Every structure is written in C-alpha cells, then in structure tokens.
Amino acid sequence: MFGVARNLRIFLSSQRYQWLSFLIYRSQGAIWLVVFSLSTLASVVGISVIYSVSNGIAGWSYYQILALSGLANTILGVVDYLVNPWNLVTNMRNGTFDQVLTKPYNPIVLVLSRQGWVAATGSIVSGLALFVYSIAQLQVNPLAILPALALVALGCVAVTLFMVFMSMLAYVLFKSANFLHWIVSIAKSTAEYPLGIYGVTGIFLLTVGLPIGIASFYPAELMFSKIDYTPVLVVAAIAIVLSYLFYRGSLWLLKFYTSGGG
Secondary structure, three states, X not given: OHHHHHHHHHHHHHHHHHXXXXXXXXXXXXXXXXXXXXXXXXXXXXXHHHHHHOOOOOOOOHHHHHHHHHHHHHHHHHHHHXXXXXXXXXXHHHOOOHHHHOOOOOHHHHHHHHXXXXXXXXXXXXXXXXXXXXXXXXXXXHHHHHHHHHHHHHHHHHHHHHHHHHHHHHHHHHOOOOOHHHHHHHHHHHOOOOHHHHHHHHHHHHHHHOOXXXXXXXXXXXXXXXXOHHHHHHHHHHHHHHHHHHHHHHHHHHHHOOHHHO
16 A cells, blocks of 8 residues: 555656646647647547438437547547657657666556656547537436446556557567557547447457557447446456556566667
C-alpha cells in the first residue's frame, strides 16, 4: 500500500509540473486544446453524413453511434494524455530516459507521468461532452451506465499499457516509433464504429490484438442492452490478462534499453 501511495504522489506531482509547463504559453496551449477537440467534431460530421445519406449502421441508432464515438474519443484522449510513443522513443534514443530508471519509483508509472500529451485533454473533454449529450438524448438508465464504465476503465488500462508496450518494442526493434502512426490511426478510425462491421477477424484483432474494442464497443453494447453480463465478464477477464501481459512485457523490454541511445 505504501508503494502505491508513493507512486501516486509522484504521478500527481508530475502532472502538476506538466500542466504548469503547458500553461506557460497560454495562447499556444489553448490552440492545442482546440486542435485535439477537433477530432471529436470531425467524428460528429462523419457520422451525421453517414446517417443523412443512408440508413446508417444496422442495429445502431444515430445517437447510439454518437455515444460510441464520444466514448472512443474520450478513451483515446486519455491514452494520448498518458502515452506519447514518439516522445517516449525519442527520449530512449537520446538518453533522456535515463532519469526515469534512476528514480526509486515504478518505471511504468514514471513513463505514464511524463511521456504523454497534456493537450489531449481537448479530446477527453469534447469526447465526454458528446457522450453525455448522446446518452441524455437516448435517456439511458443511469444504472446501466455504471457497469459499462467499469469495463471502460479496464479497457482503458489495457489500451494504455498496450501503447507503452508497443512503444518500447518499437525502440528495441527499430529505435523509431514511426510505424505506431499506423496503429494509432487504426485505433482512432475503428473505435468509433461497432466492431461487427469489421467481421470476425476484425472483432478478434480489436479485442485481443489492439484492445480498443474492450474500452469502447463492449461497454456501449452493455449500456444499450445489446449483450448481457456473461460475455462482458469474459471481456473483462481478457482486459485484466492483457493488462498484466503488456505491463510485464514492458518491464521485460526495459532490460534492452541502452543508456544514451548507444
């Protein structure tokens, strides 16, 4: 328990420093917050166009898709806030990452404390606003939201640790995070729509390979009573197992870090 408290304190202290640094240039910070929130606006426009020129997506109403999109943007905003693969790999290449390993704290906590994008708060706030608005339009029972949010939390942990693992793997294999652009792009473009449209293979890959579906699609299905609790418990178990594997895998990959990028 003491170790958890110590790591939590360093995380919160790091967040305070990150925000103070970000707000030094307030106009620039405001612009970046707006830029990140534009992804949510683009999602609304895209979904609105789809539903205006077609029957939409079978089994999903307009506001249900908007809620799913808002949820996806919120989650990806949280992941971006905590993990910036390009920043992390760059710091590992130039030796700046040395300071992480010399501090007496959990190295993964330190990675999540200092390697993200504060500006991603724009995606979090705008995505959350879209989600709340859509849920209000659908008049979803609040009691149905709580268990769904618990699954969102588990999925968010899995996706975040997945990005940490992939960033470190990118450093070990390539000393570059360029190919992660492709992975992040897939996450952003697929998480806003029901996984069923990608077929069985897509459902499997976006649940186990890139676990973004755990954080957005399955919670939305539970919230809208499209699945019962049995498959949800299975998905929750998968999220816990994946989180553990990505966490342990990240710690193992740290053994291959070369000080100063040598």
